[in-house]
Amino acid sequence: MNKLLVIAATLGLLSSASIAVQASPQQDLKEFRAYFADRFPDVPFKDYVNGVYAIDQASREQWESIEEFPPYELNIDKGKKLFNTPFKNGKTYASCFRNGGIGIKQDFPYYDSATGKVVTLESAINDCRTKNGEKPLKWKKGPIADISAYMAYTSRGNKINVKIPAEEGALAAYERGKAHFYAKRGQLNMSCADCHQWNAGNRIRADLLSPALGHPSHFPVYRSKWGGLGTLHRRYGGCNKQVRAKPYKAQSDEYKSLEYFHTYMSNGLELNGPGARK
């Protein structure tokens, strides 16, 4: 009898374990939103696009006055010029994108079933170049950030609309990004979530930690610390380094997957890039 009970208990455990399926992206999104709504009950959902300034009234005014004469304005102009300058074959970037590349940032990143890869806006910009016989640009700053800033600018006000199709490859990329976000790493043994979810609104040294919700809405970002514009993956690298972890390469599958998860969590928020930060 005893033995039978043990077996039954074991079976019971096993069957409940196999029933426990992975949470779907939709469920994750619901929980993620609920967490922030509960943590910051006074912050309206649409305000999360402003990063730390959504939760910090004190620094918000200073930031708003910076945004009146935005430091990234020249970058948008440069990006526009680059975007419209023909390649050697006479074509332009417009030929590679839906709607000539105007107002389309909300579609990125997306999963491409044909290649089994996540496509980010920056990877699409470089794909466009190589397809047209041009050399790819460097990933983290410079011309690619300028072009990305211009494309982001033409998409301002559009709502982030990342899709996770019910396909093995798309779900795998999403899960990889989610795992990166919640995995502890580096000598400090901290995850993205440790700082930007569980401790959002708390201080780490001199910095107030921003909520992860809304993070991707305003990239690329002009940072005074960088003295220029940088892409989201440049920031990922910096945040990996903060915990003394080795950063991944910009546009590696790891960071593309992270961007896929991270941006999906911000679905429905308005794009307001490029942005300015400390």
Ligand code: HEC
């Ligand atoms: C040790 C704490 C810490 C960890 C861990 C960390 N960050 Fe950060 N992160 C910061 C600080 C500090 C800032 C600057 C203040 C702010 O905006 O939160 C920042 C800024 C950012 C920004 C820019 C926010 C904006 O509005 O422009 C992004 C995006 C970001 N982090 C993403 C991540 C991701 C993704 C991870 C995991 C790979 C991560 N961070 C891990 C501390 C951290």
